[in-house]
Amino acid sequence: MxxxxxxxxxxxxxxxxxxxxxxxxxxxxxxxxxxxxxxxxxxxxxxxxxxxxxxxxxxxxxxxxxxxxxxxxxxxxxxxxxxxxxxxxxxxxxxxxxxxxxxxxxxxxxxxxxxxxxxxxxYASPRDFGYGLFKEYALAVEIVSFQLLFAAVGAFYVGRGERTRRRARGDER
Structure with a gap:
């Protein structure tokens, strides 16, 4: 089943x-x-x-x-x-x-x-899983967290209006 x-x-x-x-x-x-x-x-x-x-x-x-x-x-x-x-x-x-x-x-x-x-x-207990995640694969976890941070910053930049982008660049007209 x-x-x-x-x-x-x-x-x-x-x-x-x-x-x-x-x-x-x-x-x-x-x-x-x-x-x-x-x-x-x-x-x-x-x-x-x-x-x-x-x-x-x-x-x-x-x-x-x-x-x-x-x-x-x-x-x-x-x-x-x-x-x-x-x-x-x-x-x-x-x-x-x-x-x-x-x-x-x-x-x-x-x-x-x-x-x-x-x-x-x-069966993987939560303790075994946490140990594997944060001891053996700590670098991979950090890389993924940085990728999520970059995605959030990129989404924020894309979501801003054109006028706000021009003001941030310093070429406001």
Whole structure:
């Protein structure tokens, strides 16, 4: 049963990611990306990494998506696609993805992933994970944090108006 849930979640993550890439409306793309992150969090849980699953939900599906929505609002991006067709055609992908993720979550709540066949025989405790993250891979963590800092500074600069940019350069007219 765990293997079946794994494949359902994998298909949901791939479909949600594909929908996020192909949407012209940036808010719709973010919503599909949140679906993909929730499916990935459940996959991490199945693979025996509940801490990583929790971080996936808290950091990526929560904080990073709020940052993306903030950047969309700051850049004043307008939707690229108009509403077309009946309402059920627009909502069908979201409902199917949400339904599959909710059903898989309920199934996982009734089954222990480590107990059945197909589940991993290992478990990474939060202490072991923290030790590996901040001792063995400390340089990689710092590089990623600097990349996020540079992305935030770049988004701030791009979001400023042209007049503010000219004033910052000193060539105000």
């Amino acid at each position: 765990i293997a079946t849930i794994f494949y359902i979640l994998s298909a949901a993550a791939l479909l949600a990611t594909l929908m996020a890439i192909t949407r012209k409306n940036p808010v719709h793309a973010v919503i599909y990306l949140v679906h993909a992150f929730f499916a990935l969090a459940l996959i991490f849980f199945i693979l025996g990494a509940p801490l990583v699953a929790a971080w996936e939900v808290i950091i990526y599906a929560g904080a990073i998506m709020v940052l993306f929505l903030f950047i969309i609002m700051m850049l004043e991006l307008t939707p690229g696609e108009a509403a077309r067709g009946p309402g059920w055609q627009r909502w069908a992908p979201v409902i199917l993805l949400s339904g599959s993720i909710v059903v898989c979550t309920l199934l996982l709540m009734t089954a222990e992933p480590q107990a059945g066949p197909g589940g991993p025989n290992f």
